[in-house]
Amino acid sequence: MDSPARAAQALLDRERALLADLGGLLDRADAPDDTRRRLADLARTLDELFLLVVAGEFNAGKSTVVNALFGRRIMEEGPVPTTDKITVLRHGDAEATHRRGEFITERHLDHPLLESLALVDTPGTNSIVKEHQALTEDFIPRADLVLFVTSYDRPLSESERQFLEYIRGAWGKRLVVAVNKADLAETEAALAQVLEHVRDGLVRIFAEAGIEDPRPPLLFPVAARLALQAKEADPDGYRADPRWERSRFAPFERFLTETLTDDARLALKLAAPLDAVGTLLRDVRQRVExxxxxxxxxxxxxxxxxxxxxxxxxxxxxxxxxxxxxxxxxxxxxxxxxxxxxxxxxxxxxxxxxxxxxxxxxxxxxxxxxxxxxxxxxxxxxxxxxxxxxxxxxxxxxxxxxxxxxxxxxxxxxxxxxxxxxxxxxxxxxxxxxxxxxxxxxxxxxxxxxxxxxxxxxxxxxxxxxxxxxxxxxxxxxxxxxxxxxxxxxxxxxxxxxxxxxxxxxxxxxxxxxxxxxxxxxxxxxxxxxxxxxxxxxxxxxxxxxxxxxxDARADLDAMAAEAGRLGDETDALRAEVRQSYGTAEVEG
Structure with a gap:
């Protein structure tokens, strides 16, 4: 019997072949150059560590959520856009920072969270600097999971809706949503009302994007600033700090550190390309039709x-x-x-x-x-x-x-x-x-x-x-x-x-x-x-x-439709094998 590692590698090899065949189909279908380039990027990430991409508007508290996860201010915070590049956080025995390009910085931190995943902090999607949003959108196709941060006081703004359509509609990405600044809610009923508004809005966005099963992602109401303050005040005993309880950060942190087990991360990593393939095949079929x-x-x-x-x-x-x-x-x-x-x-x-x-x-x-x-x-x-x-x-x-x-x-x-x-x-x-x-x-x-x-x-x-x-x-x-x-x-x-x-x-x-x-x-x-x-x-x-x-066009379109059907069948077969071998990571409600 094959070892688990060998079985996982066999699935990755089949997915790599699937992505290569899809790339050929996208070439024949004259898909946009950006789509084909990003598909190639996606194929290259199959052998990399699990990639969690953090996205959201600059004033939603995205950097604060990242800092609260690590218990210290590793990302700059402020009332105006502070992140002007993509920052990739990876595990390292010693802290170090390296520039990987004009807009990409890689930082190595000795933190247990990074032993099982790489975390990417992206510029705000509504930044006044247009390059910021372009950078974020360019990195999304590589994500195995997207952590989207919105805020209690401005939940699901119009720019957030457009970006979520891109995340889920254009690339079929799985995501979890953190509704930050939950401490601004005066009552539990008010918080529940905002959460319901976000949940309904996500279902509507996904349905309009053509998602077959438009269930909302997991929602985590958090107060990241309170969680960060508690950890900074007492890194070892922060759980006893009242601010930690009020931050509601524990369930969110447990999801990332405990729920996303090795099998769950592998299930997501194997499912992410299949989700992208399904979305792109839908686009090809629509183009062909x-x-x-x-x-x-x-x-x-x-x-x-x-x-x-x-x-x-x-x-x-x-x-x-x-x-x-x-x-x-x-x-x-x-x-x-x-x-x-x-x-x-x-x-x-x-x-x-x-x-x-x-x-x-x-x-x-x-x-x-x-x-x-x-x-x-x-x-x-x-x-x-x-x-x-x-x-x-x-x-x-x-x-x-x-x-x-x-x-x-x-x-x-x-x-x-x-x-x-x-x-x-x-x-x-x-x-x-x-x-x-x-x-x-x-x-x-x-x-x-x-x-x-x-x-x-x-x-x-x-x-x-x-x-x-x-x-x-x-x-x-x-x-x-x-x-x-x-x-x-x-x-x-x-x-x-x-x-x-x-x-x-x-x-x-x-x-x-x-x-x-x-x-x-x-x-x-x-x-x-x-x-x-x-x-x-x-x-x-x-x-x-x-x-x-x-x-000639009739023959070519028929051939493309047949190839899309074959790739769709292969995608479904792979998805079934991934579920059978590794289950499904619960990131949807």
Whole structure:
């Protein structure tokens, strides 16, 4: 079986590992630098002697309480702040004083109380010198137990309330409270009323700080000045001095010298880091949850944007599809007119027209082409305008949604929020630049030019899609009539051969025009759809960094929540083992 010392060391090692893991989690959660530094300080104190930190306002009699414990004036007293640095009292065979830094002094005293603990006297929490309070707050995370001194005549002032929230709320520190100057109470009822006021106030402070079990700490009414006077008058027989009885100091002194046994101090020392871990894990969970709420709103907006991309993409496909269908209807009408023209023209009575290619072209343009080229170009121009207006609206809508996300005040700090702001800022800037530079006319020209240049129907090129269609159909008509002229028998057998040639020419014209229509329709549909995909794709690409950040943040926050849960389970397991091995030091009422 492990020795008690080895068992205690094993628990300390596990707590040290727990604090290291928590430090890693705080780094990932972007906790304040001070919090991470103080957690590291806490880890370094695990192997040190039990640390009792004395805190309170400068006029509460804190130094007098310390002096009464030692029976002599080892700390300076006065009506104004006298402690301008942290004083660490440790045991030593000979009295000595050493400066450990600009604001820390270490004193060695030969006193039995210091054989089992180190006592830290801190500057007043309401000192007019701001550095005093900063020093005190910096030392609190290292404490295994905090002795908080308030006074009968000013119990739980506002500055004391704020400091107690820091002690218990920010670091989960166990504390005992000495209500000094209890001799100012004229009656026991008056003293009881003040004690009840302090007790209720502490419960309220702890509850507001989020403490799960907001029980008040042990309260000790004392008159430290009377106790010090009794000890100074007779160091060995002070217990017979009436002032000692009136000081009510005996129960408080017994708590520190007898109740805080080795096991009780070890229980507190092992519990103190676990209390801090529990408090910090609560803060991490709150930070993660707050970021999750922001992320959830971002994800809703991103989902809405993706929905709009799909919806607008469908609308653009419909616009492009209608444009292709209307162009095809124009070509179909040209085909019908061409069939009628050929049927009327390929006759013996009109052989001169067939043989005169210029006259044939003019007549073909008049009867078949008409204004088809202009109508096709007009319809495609209208479709391009409709497409581009809708794309421009999508850019503006996306810009507005992203700007709303950026404008939302979250009040949350941290890497995720910093990255979010940076990504949104860059994306919004790019969207604004695109909107400001958007030239509808130039974009329409580019779209139609891209569509025309990409069409390779019949190897023919023209200045516009309408012109391309007209050239292709006219060329087809010339080709089939050229075939009719190639029949040499027309000169002598025209009445016999020509009807058959006419029917074949009409069939060939219709078949070839149908093929041309299919190729033109497919090519135009393909090119317009590609334009649609590229247009929506550019807006999607704009939002992609925000979506990627949200996806990565979701995974990271989930991982942090899982790690916080694991550390919470380990904390609970350690706390149970500490209680089982060493019990609990009763410092709460």
């Amino acid at each position: 707050a970021q999750r709420e922001v992320l959830a709103e971002d994800e809703v907006q991103l989902a809405a944007l993706n929905g709009r991309f799909e919806e607008v993409g469908g609308q653009l496909d419909d616009i492009a599809g209608r444009a292709v269908a209307e162009v095809d209807r124009e070509l179909l009408e040209m085909e019908k007119r061409g069939v009628r023209f050929l049927d009327d023209t390929i006759r013996v009575s009109r052989l001169n027209l067939i043989r005169d290619r210029n006259a044939f072209r003019e007549e073909f343009d008049r009867q078949v082409v008409r204004d088809a080229e202009q109508r096709i170009e007009t319809r495609l121009g209208e479709a391009a305008d409709a497409l581009l207006r809708r794309v421009f609206e999508l850019w503006n809508e996306t810009y507005s949604r992203l700007t709303d996300l950026k404008r939302k005040e979250t009040g949350i700090a941290g890497g995720f929020m910093y990255d979010r702001d940076e990504v949104l800022r860059d994306v919004i800037r790019e969207a604004r630049r695109t909107i400001d530079q958007y030239d509808m006319g130039e974009e329409a020209r580019r779209l139609l030019e891209n569509a025309r240049s990409a069409l390779t129907v019949g190897g023919v090129t023209a200045v516009g899609i309408g012109a391309l269609a007209v050239v292709l159909i006219a060329t087809t008509a010339f080709d089939v009539t050229g075939g009719v002229l190639a029949a040499g028998a027309l000169a002598t057998l025209g009445f016999i051969v020509l009807p058959a040639q006419r029917r074949r020419a009409v069939r060939e014209f219709s078949a070839r025009v149908d093929t041309l229509r299919e190729e033109l329709r497919g090519g135009l549909d393909r090119e317009l759809n590609q334009e649609v995909e590229q247009a929506v794709g550019k807006v999607r690409a704009l939002v992609r960094p925000v979506a990627k950040l949200a996806l």
